[in-house]
Amino acid sequence: MSIRPKKSLGQHFLKDKNMIEKIAGAITAAPGDRVIEIGPGTGTLTEALLERFEDLIAVELDQRAVEMLEDKFPGLKVIHKDILEADFNELVAEKEQTHIIGNLPYYITSQILFLLLENRALLGDALLMMQKEVAERIVADIRTKDYGILSVQTQLMSSPEILFDVPRQVFSPQPNVDSAIIRLTFDKGPLECSDEHLKTVVRTAFNQRRKKLSNALKPIIDKKNLPEGFNFDKRAEAWEPSIYEKLTARLEEDGILT
Incomplete structure (x- = not known):
C-alpha cells in the first residue's frame, strides 16, 4: 500500500x-x-x-x-x-x-x-x-x-x-x-514574564527592526515613559533574548502590559 x-x-x-x-x-x-x-x-x-x-x-x-x-x-x-x-x-x-x-x-x-x-x-x-x-x-x-x-x-x-x-x-x-x-x-524553566506579553514586545520590536528600539516600541511604550536600565538607542537585533524578558517583566510590573 x-x-x-x-x-x-x-x-x-x-x-x-x-x-x-x-x-x-x-x-x-x-x-x-x-x-x-x-x-x-x-x-x-x-x-x-x-x-x-x-x-x-x-x-x-x-x-x-x-x-x-x-x-x-x-x-x-x-x-x-x-x-x-x-x-x-x-x-x-x-x-x-x-x-x-x-x-x-x-x-x-x-x-x-x-x-x-x-x-x-x-x-x-x-x-x-x-x-x-x-x-x-x-x-x-x-x-x-x-x-x-x-x-x-x-x-x-x-x-x-x-x-x-x-x-x-x-x-x-x-x-x-x-x-x-x-x-x-526544554530546560529553561518559567519566564519572569508571561509568554503572551513577551510575544507582543518581541514582535513589536522586530516589526521595525531598522529603527531604534525607542521608535520601534512606540506602539507599546511612549518615549516619555521608557524604563531606565535599557539602551533603547539600539536596534532590535542588538538585544540578547534575556533583555527582552527583563523588559517585558518590567512593563508588567509598571502596569504598561496587563
Whole structure:
C-alpha cells in the first residue's frame, strides 16, 4: 500500500534508510519515556522508532496515512488529528518524560514550533526536521540578519541546537530546499514574564527592526515613559533574548502590559 504525497499538506516523505536511522538514533528518550511523532506519513521513520521505543504515539492529519499506519503497525496508537488542535495534557498523560519528533511541513513550521513552546512544561525535548533556513534563524546570534522573533522566543524557552543537515535528495517528492534536524531541549524553566506579553514586545520590536528600539516600541511604550536600565538607542537585533524578558517583566510590573 502506498499513497501519493499531497501538496496541500506539504508532504515530503523520507526514503533514505541511513538518514532514517540517523534521525531515530538522535532521540534522547529512555526506554520508558513517551515519544510522540508528528506527521508520520507513510511510517518510514515510525518503523525505526517502534524498534527503539515501546510508548510511541503517532499524530497524523491525513486519513489515508492513518489507515496505512494502522494496517502496517497494528499495535501503534494513531491519533487522527491536526497537531495544532491536539491537547498536550492528554498526549502526555502525566508521563515523567515526553519527547516530540516530527518532520514538519514547511508551511506550518512556525505554528507548530510556537505550539511546542507553549507546552514546554509538559515536554522534555523536541527533535524536529524543518527547512534549514528556519533552523538557522532559531539558533542565530544577535547582530546577524537571521536573528529575529524565532530566535528570541525559542532561545528563551528552550536550548536549541542544530544536529545535522538533511539533503533534499532523501525525500520523495524532492523539495526545493534542504532541511536540518534541530533539537529543542526544554530546560529553561518559567519566564519572569508571561509568554503572551513577551510575544507582543518581541514582535513589536522586530516589526521595525531598522529603527531604534525607542521608535520601534512606540506602539507599546511612549518615549516619555521608557524604563531606565535599557539602551533603547539600539536596534532590535542588538538585544540578547534575556533583555527582552527583563523588559517585558518590567512593563508588567509598571502596569504598561496587563
